[in-house]
Every structure is written in structure tokens, then in C-alpha cells.
Amino acid sequence: MDARLAPGIEVTALIRRAEGLGGFGTVLHKGDPDRGTIVLAVAERGEHRALLERRMQADWSYRWTVVGASAGDSAGAVQDVARVRARDPDCWVLELDIPSSERFIAETTSVS
Template sequence: MEPRLATSVLVSALVRRAEAEGGFAAVLAKGDSTAGAVLVVLTEKGANPVVYERMLQPSGDYEWASAGPQVCGKAEEVPALIARRRRSDPDLWVLELDIPSTERFAAGMNGFG
């Protein structure tokens, strides 16, 4: 079994990458620093949110997947999704990243692990 990156390190890397690309990053909720799950809300100029979650795959690797297609682009539904997820998993980290190109950023997130 390969060692896994601590969640706090992953979160820090995502925040730094967003800021390096000219975006803004905010940690909305902190979870377990070692093994907490991560939910990322990507927006572009504060609009059209897309929610991704880091999911453990059967292979043992993590991949980012859309966490709520029902909220894609619907900003008013994102807080309810976050609240539901936090109720069932209090160790969940929630990030909001407002970046110039959400599609490009999301495509590169699988490099973070």
C-alpha cells in the first residue's frame, strides 16, 4: 500500500494552485487533517458553481468526480449540498475556489492526490 498525501497538504496545494492562477480560495470548512474527505466548489467570477469530490476508487487511487450534478450552475443549491454532506461526514473539508477557468482547473485536479 502506497502512503497517501495528508488531506491538509492536499488542501494547501489546491489553495496555492488556485491563487497562483490568479484565483481566490477559501476554506469553508475544515475536516480531519490526515484523512478527511474533500469537497471543492469551483466558480468562475462567483457564478456557475461546479462541485467536485475526491473519491476513492476500487484500485485504491483517488479521483475527482462531480459531487452533485443536480447543483451544477445552481448557486442556491450548493449550501444545502454542503450541509447534507457535513451532517453525514463531519471530517469533510469544503473549499471554494473562484478561478479564471474552472474547466481547465478541474481537468488538472486529478494530478492532486
């Protein structure tokens, strides 16, 4: 089983990672500090690029997965986030506005 950080700690690390890349991050919805999923709304210069969610895989490991609305579909992303929050009220929702968002998304979702 994958050891993973508590969401409250991981959220702080993700925001610092965004800042280290020259962007910024903000918490849109604060979830339970010890449990719950994390959803990342990734943007570049204010334009929606992707929605990522950390999901448990069939082998019980966790992996970041692109979910929901496609790039540029901000309204669809808002609806997708609402669905996740309805399913998991303990979830965290972050917005990360990052230069070179495609690279961030590729690095985050790649399997090591």
C-alpha cells in the first residue's frame, strides 16, 4: 500500500511547488486535514488547463488522474468540482496557476 501524506500537509507542499515554479496556489475549499481527496484546478494565466484528482488505483496505490473538463472549459470545471464535493465533502480543492502548466500536468500524472 502506498504511504501518503495527510491531505493538509500535501496541500501546503503543492502550493509551495506552484510558487517554486513561478506561479501561485490557493485553497478554494478546505477539506478534512487527515482524510479526503485533493482536487487540483490547474490554470495558466487564469485560463483553465486541467482538473486533477488523486485517486486510488486497482492495486491500492494512489495516482494523480486528469478528470472532467477539458482545457479552456472553466464552466465544466466548476461543475466537475461540484460533483467531487458532493461525493466527498471532506475533499480539498486547490487552484494552481502555473507557467508551463502542461509540463506540470505531465510530471504530476506520470507513473514513476
